[in-house]
Amino acid sequence: MLNRGQRRLQVNLDEIRNHNRELADGLLNTPFDYLPTLDRALTEVASTLRDRARHEEITDDTVGCY
Numbered sequence: 001m002l003n004r005g006q007r008r009l010q011v012n013l014d015e016i017r018n019h020n021r022e023l024a025d026g027l028l029n030t031p032f033d034y035l036p037t038l039d040r041a042l043t044e045v046a047s048t049l050r051d052r053a054r055h056e057e058i059t060d061d062t063v064g065c066y
Contacts, residue, residue, distance in 0.1 A: 009042065 017024035027034050 013024055013027065016027065023034070
């Protein structure tokens with residue numbers, strides 16, 4: 001994946017645990033039960049960021065900062 005220049009999402013389970021212990025335990029014990037919910041949330045976040053570059057004016061000091 002990285003060899004092809006693609007990106008991957010890294011999720012810190014400790015941060016999830018700090019926010020919601022039950023969710024973190026569920027992800028560890030029965031991850032497939034939580035995949036549809038996580039997929040839907042990721043899709044919503046990605047759709048809000050997808051057109052961001054098109055609508056923002058990029059200046060020299062903001063290049064590469066997201």
